[in-house]
Amino acid sequence: xxxxxxxxxxxxxxxxxxxxxxxxxxxxxxxxxxxxxxxxxxxxxxxxxxxxxxxxxxxxxxxxxxxxxxxxxxxxxxxxxxxxxxxxxxxxxxxxxxxxxxxxxxxxxxxxxxxxxxxxxxxxxxxxxxxxxxxxxxxxxxxxxxxxxxxxxxxxxxxxxxxxxxxxxxxxxxxxxxxxxxxxxxxxxxxxxxxxxxxxxxxxxxxxxxxxxxxxxxxxxxxxxxxxxxxxxxxxxxxxxxxxxxxxxxxxxxxxxxxxxxxxxxxxxxxxxxxxxxxxxxxxxxxxxxxxxxxxxxxxxxxxxxxxxxxxxxxxxxxxxxxxxxxxxxxxxxxxxxxxxxxxxxxxxxxxxxxxxxxxxxxxxxxxxxxxxxxxxxxxxxxxxxxxxxxxxxxxxxxxxxxxxxxxxxxxxxxxxxxxxxxxxxxxxxxxxxxx
DNA sequence: TCTGGGGTCCTAGGACCC
DNA sequence: TCTGGGGTCCTAGGACCC
Numbered sequence: 001x002x003x004x005x006x007x008x009x010x011x012x013x014x015x016x017x018x019x020x021x022x023x024x025x026x027x028x029x030x031x032x033x034x035x036x037x038x039x040x041x042x043x044x045x046x047x048x049x050x051x052x053x054x055x056x057x058x059x060x061x062x063x064x065x066x067x068x069x070x071x072x073x074x075x076x077x078x079x080x081x082x083x084x085x086x087x088x089x090x091x092x093x094x095x096x097x098x099x100x101x102x103x104x105x106x107x108x109x110x111x112x113x114x115x116x117x118x119x120x121x122x123x124x125x126x127x128x129x130x131x132x133x134x135x136x137x138x139x140x141x142x143x144x145x146x147x148x149x150x151x152x153x154x155x156x157x158x159x160x161x162x163x164x165x166x167x168x169x170x171x172x173x174x175x176x177x178x179x180x181x182x183x184x185x186x187x188x189x190x191x192x193x194x195x196x197x198x199x200x201x202x203x204x205x206x207x208x209x210x211x212x213x214x215x216x217x218x219x220x221x222x223x224x225x226x227x228x229x230x231x232x233x234x235x236x237x238x239x240x241x242x243x244x245x246x247x248x249x250x251x252x253x254x255x256x257x258x259x260x261x262x263x264x265x266x267x268x269x270x271x272x273x274x275x276x277x278x279x280x281x282x283x284x285x286x287x288x289x290x291x292x293x294x295x296x297x298x299x300x301x302x303x304x305x306x307x308x309x310x311x312x313x314x315x316x317x318x319x320x321x322x323x324x325x326x327x328x329x330x331x332x333x334x335x336x337x338x339x340x341x342x343x344x345x346x347x348x349x350x351x352x353x354x355x356x357x358x359x360x361x362x363x364x365x366x367x368x369x370x371x372x373x374x375x376x377x378x379x380x381x382x383x384x385x386x387x388x389x390x391x392x393x394x395x396x397x398x399x400x401x402x403x404x405x406x407x408x409x410x411x412x413x414x415x416x417x418x419x420x421x422x423x424x425x426x427x428x429x430x431x432x433x434x435x436x
Numbered sequence: 437t438c439t440g441g442g443g444t445c446c447t448a449g450g451a452c453c454c
Numbered sequence: 455t456c457t458g459g460g461g462t463c464c465t466a467g468g469a470c471c472c
Contacts, residue, residue, distance in 0.1 A: 006472095031440035038440070038472095056438035072440090099443095099472045186470060219446070219469085246442055253437095295439050308465095343441090412440090 001115060001138050001165070002235070003105040004145035005088065005122060008133045008153065010101035011039035014080045015070055017131035018421040018429050026067040030055050033250045033412030034071055071414040079422045080132060087126045091118070096236050104142060104235055112165060119161045139164040142233045143226035146183045147173055147201075167229075174202040174227065184223050192216065201227065241349065242279060247272040248343020251410035254293060258333050261290060261342055262326055264410045266391035268344040269325040273318040274384075276346055277376060282314035282355050284348030286321055288328035293340035305332040313358045314350050317368045318375075321346070322389055342410075 007013055011029040016022045026043035030036065037053045047065050049058065055069070062069055081100045088095055094106035110118050119136045126134045137148030144164055151173055152162035164170045179190045182201055196215055198204050204212075205227035213221045222232040247268040255261065265288055276283055289306035296302070307328040315321060325344050350356075352369075375387050385393070393411075419427040 033438095033440065035438080035440050052440085054439040059438090102472075184470070188469070217446075242443085244443070248441065250440065293439090341440095413438090 001107045001110065001112075001140060001163075002142055002145045003107050003119065003122070004102065004137045004139075004142065004149045005105065005126070005134050006102040006149060007084065008135060009039055009041050009045075010080075010132070011072060011077055012041040012044070013132045014077050015073075015418055016041065017080070018076075019418065022068055026065060027070065028062065028067055029070050029072050030416070031072060032414070033252060034414060034416070035250065038072060069416055071417040073418050073420065075420045075423050076418065080130060083130045084126060084132060084134070087129050088122070090125070091122055094235060094237050097239065104145065106235060106237075107138060115163045115165060116161065119163060123160050134160070136161045137164075138162070139170070140229045141226040141231045142235075143183050143223060144170060144173075144229065147177065147181070150181055151176065170227075170229065171202065174205055175200070177201055179204070182223060182227075184219065189220075193220075241281060241351065243347065243349060245272050245275050245281075245283070245346040245349065246343060247275070248289070248341065248345075249410075249412055250341045251339070252412045253410065254338040254340050255410055256335070256338055258329075258335075260410050261329060261333060261339060263391060263393060264342050265325050265329050265344055266322045266389060267393050268342065269322040270318050270388055270392045272344050272346050273316065273321055273372075274376060274379070276349070277316050277372060280352050281349045282316040282352050283311070283321060283346035284314040284350065285310045285346070286324045286328060287345040287347065288325050288332055289343050289345070290329070290332050290339050291341040292337050296338075296340075301337060303334060303337045305334070307331040308347075310348070313361050313365075314348065314355045316352055317365075317372060319389055320368075322391060326391070 012027045015027055026047055027041040028037050028044050028049060029039040031038045034055055036055060037051055040049055044067055077100060085097055085103060088103050088105055092105050096104040098104055115138050119138050123134055123136045135149050135152045137145045137152050139145040139148045148162040148164045152158045152160050164173055179185050179193055179201055180187060198207055204224050207224060212224045225232050285308055287306055287308040292303045309324040309328040311324060378387050421427060421429045
């Protein structure tokens with residue numbers, strides 16, 4: 001059997017762990033640039049605050065309800081995510097980290113009559129050791145385990161744990177949910193299913209295989225088979241190497257200037273390269289894209305463009321990638337547009353040990369590699385951007401403002417970020433004990 | 437004033453190969 | 455008049471996920 005475990009209201013729960021004033025209060029966490037709502041505490045959900053709602057549309061409402069609003073603090077969430085994974089590893093070595101707040105675990109070693117008790121022990125331990133409440137679903141396939149987890153949370157009597165251990169309980173579960181509650185079934189997919197006369201998860205599980213394959217492709221077929229208990233989506237205990245690494249941002253203020261875009265692109269490229277080197281990869285190509293504001297009123301000229309620059313040899317050198325990114329930017333940039341967003345994508349990724357050298361390349365890659373390793377080490381110790389290429393600006397925790405004597409227009413807002421309680425010595429939570 | 441970011445997978449179509 | 459069959463690789467775009 002497989003286990004799916006995920007945190008409840010993850011970002012909001014992380015914030016609550018370290019700030020007692022948030023307890024029992026509605027909390028929402030905003031996306032980068034304080035754009036939209038990306039997490040809500042249970043109290044906030046009870047107020048019918050929508051997910052993905054632009055903040056400016058509901059700012060008044062949130063004030064009226066006295067909702068605590070926070071910018072997202074990924075340093076904190078990443079660390080809490082690692083803590084949860086460490087707890088799960090106590091239960092099995094066969095662990096797949098699926099997202100920042102979700103894992104799949106193999107419970108193949110747990111006898112059927114112990115599944116419920118072991119799942120409850122997992123939930124209790126995670127809650128006690130990290131302060132984060134989690135839900136646990138157990139079933140034969142990933143799709144069913146996700147479904148079980150949904151019921152673990154949705155049905156109060158389940159108390160956060162649901163085991164679908166036999167055909168009867170699976171059948172019962174399939175009758176309790178909507179098609180769009182299934183993993184991989186969006187609104188659009190639901191419409192296609194309806195047009196085939198499939199209106200419920202149970203009908204999908206029992207639909208004719210040939211019809212499903214022909215009309216819904218392999219994607220639909222996999223979902224249907226998984227619902228019948230056949231594993232089509234394997235556990236990935238060893239995380240496969242990334243195929244792309246991306247760093248992009250919406251700007252706090254739109255800009256028309258090439259120089260602003262160049263600075264942004266060089267900063268994003270630097271950041272993407274840190275991620276790349278952390279995984280011991282090198283990039284063979286860089287894509288740069290720029291966007292105008294898609295929410296601008298009608299009549300404002302829209303522009304989206306992307307260009308790729310290939311490298312003769314895959315590289316992990318920020319200087320080389322940033323230079324390639326600027327070359328790509330020159331080709332996408334058009335004067336006269338007001339730019340809202342830009343991004344850098346690294347692809348054709350290969351392991352550094354497997355880079356194919358170029359016959360005519362006489363540079364000293366060993367030296368460049370050592371330089372980058374040193375830069376990364378310094379930045380880990382003294383903070384992101386302590387050492388950087390001159391074309392970039394410090395990235396991350398610093399507030400928007402002046403850099404090298406002039407305003408950085410493009411950096412996003414993050415005015416309400418909580419502290420890095422678990423990763424910075426000077427931001428540790430402080431407890432005051434009442435004296436007797 | 438204000439509307440996220442980072443991924444994967446599939447499919448179709450084109451270029452090219454033998 | 456007629457105009458193969460089988461394949462790879464790449465890219466763009468769309469759907470979907472968290």
